Structures are given as structure tokens and as C-alpha cells.
Amino acid sequence: MKILTLNCGSSSVKYQLIDTSTGEKLAKGSVERIGMAQSILSISTSQGKSKKITKEILDHTMAIDGILHLMVDKELKVISSYDAIDAVGHRVVHGGEEFKASCLITNEVKEKIKENFKLAPLHNPPNLRGIEAAQRVLSDKPHVAVFDTAFHSTMPEHSYIYPIPYIFYKKYKIRRYGFHGSSHRYVFSRLKNFYDRDLKELKVITAHIGNGASMCAIKDGVSVDTSMGFTPLEGLVMGTRSGDIDPALILYIMELQELSKQEADSLLNKHSGLIGISGISSDVRDLEEEIQNNSYRAKLALDIYCYRIKKYIGAYAAALGGVDALVFTAGVGENSSYVRQKVCEGLEFMGIELDHEKNNEKSKKERKISTDKSKVDIFVIPTDEEYIIAIDTEKIVKEKKE
Numbered sequence: 001m002k003i004l005t006l007n008c009g010s011s012s013v014k015y016q017l018i019d020t021s022t023g024e025k026l027a028k029g030s031v032e033r034i035g036m037a038q039s040i041l042s043i044s045t046s047q048g049k050s051k052k053i054t055k056e057i058l059d060h061t062m063a064i065d066g067i068l069h070l071m072v073d074k075e076l077k078v079i080s081s082y083d084a085i086d087a088v089g090h091r092v093v094h095g096g097e098e099f100k101a102s103c104l105i106t107n108e109v110k111e112k113i114k115e116n117f118k119l120a121p122l123h124n125p126p127n128l129r130g131i132e133a134a135q136r137v138l139s140d141k142p143h144v145a146v147f148d149t150a151f152h153s154t155m156p157e158h159s160y161i162y163p164i165p166y167i168f169y170k171k172y173k174i175r176r177y178g179f180h181g182s183s184h185r186y187v188f189s190r191l192k193n194f195y196d197r198d199l200k201e202l203k204v205i206t207a208h209i210g211n212g213a214s215m216c217a218i219k220d221g222v223s224v225d226t227s228m229g230f231t232p233l234e235g236l237v238m239g240t241r242s243g244d245i246d247p248a249l250i251l252y253i254m255e256l257q258e259l260s261k262q263e264a265d266s267l268l269n270k271h272s273g274l275i276g277i278s279g280i281s282s283d284v285r286d287l288e289e290e291i292q293n294n295s296y297r298a299k300l301a302l303d304i305y306c307y308r309i310k311k312y313i314g315a316y317a318a319a320l321g322g323v324d325a326l327v328f329t330a331g332v333g334e335n336s337s338y339v340r341q342k343v344c345e346g347l348e349f350m351g352i353e354l355d356h357e358k359n360n361e362k363s364k365k366e367r368k369i370s371t372d373k374s375k376v377d378i379f380v381i382p383t384d385e386e387y388i389i390a391i392d393t394e395k396i397v398k399e400k401k402e
């Protein structure tokens with residue numbers, strides 16, 4: 001099947017066209033700066049062709065129209081007509097408690113995604129806007145929702161209930177949900193390439209460290225804990241998000257600086273984390289460069305960033321009762337040997353031993369980077385959330401046909 005995957009953000013759409021029979025990515029790209037001057041539409045194809053167009057793209061419908069136009073472009077030759085697309089798979093960040101797995105998008109499903117706007121105000125509204133825009137253009141195709149939260153629906157109560165009055169859970173569904181589920185699920189599934197054993201026998205910690213970052217503890221093949229919570233703000237230090245802090249700080253700072261709710265939200269989500277500490281950048285690449293130039297604040301930012309990841313490894317080792325495998329993924333996890341080394345440093349007592357030569361190897365492949373005698377196997381596994389979206393979409397479309 002040829003599946004179009006869409007990851008719609010507030011001002012961007014990331015997309016791929018995947019042939020699920022071969023796993024080949026026939027085309028991929030993005031639309032950025034939707035609704036702003038000089039929107040950028042880009043595509044690269046499996047045939048090695050690419051195009052970048054700058055033009056006005058006012059909304060998600062225009063963006064998806066633009067993507068489809070490029071796919072039937074005579075020079076790029078991705079597909080000859082829209083008929084070649086069998087279904088569309090959408091990333092939806094918050095599925096709340098209702099969605100424990102991917103599902104076909106009906107009007108009822110859209111209503112539920114809307115109900116979850118209040119749980120994920122930054123993510124769900126653009127996700128739904130993307131679904132409606134795609135349904136307008138590809139009205140005769142099945143559309144499937146794949147939720148970031150679904151993989152974590154297996155967490156036990158003691159992982160997901162907050163220690164605040166229980167009524168807030170019962171009445172308002174305030175609890176920990178966890179995100180990046182498609183990524184944690186994907187990298188865990190790839191361990192099949194490294195073990196002869198059933199993966200359900202393994203205790204695994206996965207670290208998805210990109211712009212947004214989260215960790216997951218996996219036992220018996222399912223998520224038992226994860227570092228993001230009610231929203232994608234909890235847990236690790238991120239590019240622009242604070243992660244875990246004393247909640248009393250928010251009230252204190254709001255009063256101190258007379259901040260509105262919106263300003264406080266923006267402070268924690270957009271101006272904290274690496275950019276907040278360093279004052280330089282949210283991008284790990286920039287900070288690594290500045291460390292070479294002896295920047296104290298860049299070093300401090302990455303020290304705090306890595307220390308938090310290390311603490312979660314310790315916490316999850318305790319939660320799992322041991323660790324067999326530690327997996328690094330996403331932009332930073334896949335590319336920064338500096339971060340991986342800083343995170344693993346000092347964890348030899350737990351049987352975590354990095355092979356420095358392997359860690360420093362520049363490679364885009366999935367690989368083991370621990371020493372042969374390390375008790376815990378350490379891996380770098382490039383993530384592929386789109387692949388999960390595509391296979392779930394195919395499965396649901398096939399089931400519907402039967």
C-alpha cells in the first residue's frame with residue numbers, strides 16, 4: 001500500500017509517502033512557515049530528486065494541496081495521480097484515556113480529539129486542522145489517527161496518578177499520559193535485529209532526545225513508565241522546555257514578575273531548557289561548538305541536560321528491577337556522541353560501559369555502542385515515527401476491508 005503520513009504542527013507539516021510493501025520512502029519533505037510570508041515547501045524523492053519552493057501558503061489545506069501537487073509533478077515522477085495513494089495516516093499527539101491504539105478517523109473520533117484540545121493546546125489543534133485539511137483534499141481515502149500517547153496506555157496507576165487530590169483524576173482526567181509513543185515503540189521493536197530472545201524478556205530504557213525529549217521504561221514488551229506527563233513539559237531538560245521543576249517556582253515567578261498564565265506557559269515551554277540556561281541556543285550542535293570556545297553557560301546547559309537523563313536512567317533501572325538495553329534515539333540521541341558519553345559516564349557501577357570508539361563513529365545505521373563486557377547493551381537506533389504511522393494505517397485499512 002502507498003500511505004501518506006502527515007505530522008501537522010501549528011505552522012508546519014512534515015510528510016512522507018511510504019510504500020509499505022517494501023518500506024521504501026517514495027517521497028518526504030515538509031511545509032514550513034504556514035500562514036507566514038515566504039512559506040517553504042520541500043520534497044526529496046527516493047529517486048534522488050528534490051525541490052524547494054518558496055511561496056505563500058496560507059493554511060493547512062493549501063499546504064497539503066501543495067504537497068500533493070509536488071508528488072504528481074512531471075519531473076519528480078513520484079506518483080502519476082492521487083489515486084495511487086491508498087490511505088493517509090496522521091500523527092495525533094494527545095489521545096487522552098479513550099485511545100489506547102490507532103484508529104480510523106470518524107466524526108466521533110474528531111470530536112474526541114477536539115475534547116482533548118485542553119490537554120494538549122499546542123499540539124492537538126494543529127493536528128485536527130491537518131486532518132480536516134487532508135480530508136478535504138483526499139475525501140475518498142481512509143484517514144487513520146496514530147496517537148503519541150497510545151504506547152503509554154499500559155502504564156500502571158502508580159506511574160500515572162499524580163500525588164494531588166484524586167478527584168482531579170476522576171473529574172478532569174488529570175494524570176500522566178506520556179508522549180513520543182510511536183518513537184519509543186519503534187526503537188524497541190528494532191531490538192529484534194540484535195537479540196535472538198523474545199523482546200518481552202528484556203528490560204529496556206529508551207531515550208528519545210530531540211527538540212522534545214522523553215524516556216521510557218519498557219518491561220514485558222510494554223511501556224511501564226515515561227518521563228513526560230500530563231503535557232510534553234514534564235521530565236527531561238529539552239531544547240526550550242524546562243522539564244521537571246519545583247511547581248512552586250511557577251507561582252513564585254508569576255507573582256514576582258506579574259506574569260499572565262500565557263506568559264508563564266511560554267516561559268516554561270519556549271524560553272527554558274537549553275536556551276534558557278545557555279542564553280545561546282536550543283540546538284545541541286551550537287552548544288557543543290560554544291563549549292569548544294570555552295563558553296561557561298553552554299557547558300552548564302549541557303551538563304544539566306545530561307545529568308537529568310542520567311538520573312532518569314537510574315530511576316528507570318530501579319523501576320524495572322534491572323536493565324538489559326539502553327537505546328538512544330532522535331536528533332540528539334542519534335548524533336551527539338558528546339551527550340551519550342556524558343550520560344553514560346559514571347554508570348559503570350550499573351554495568352553500563354560505553355565503547356568510546358564505537359560511540360564516536362559517525363554513522364546513520366542502527367548499532368551497538370557498548371563494550372563486549374558491558375552488562376547493559378547500549379544502542380543507537382534512528383527513530384522512524386512515520387513508519388509506525390504507516391504500518392498502523394495499513395493494518396487498520398486492511399481490517400476495515402475484511
Ligand SMILES: Nc1ncnc2c1ncn2[C@@H]1O[C@H](COP(=O)(O)OP(=O)(O)O)[C@@H](O)[C@H]1O
Nearest residue numbers: 209210211212282283284285330331332335336
Ligand atoms: N549532529 C548533531 N549533533 C548534535 N545534535 C544534533 C545533531 N543533529 C541534530 N541534533 C540535535 O537534534 C535536535 C532536533 O532533533 P529532532 O529529533 O529532529 O527534533 P524534533 O523532531 O523534535 O524537531 C536539534 O535541535 C539538535 O540539537
Ligand SMILES: CC(=O)OP(=O)(O)O
Nearest residue numbers: 179180211212213232
Ligand atoms: C510531544 C512532543 O514533545 O513532540 P515533539 O518532540 O515533536 O515536540
Ligand SMILES: [Mg+2]
Nearest residue numbers: 210211212330
Ligand atoms: Mg520530534
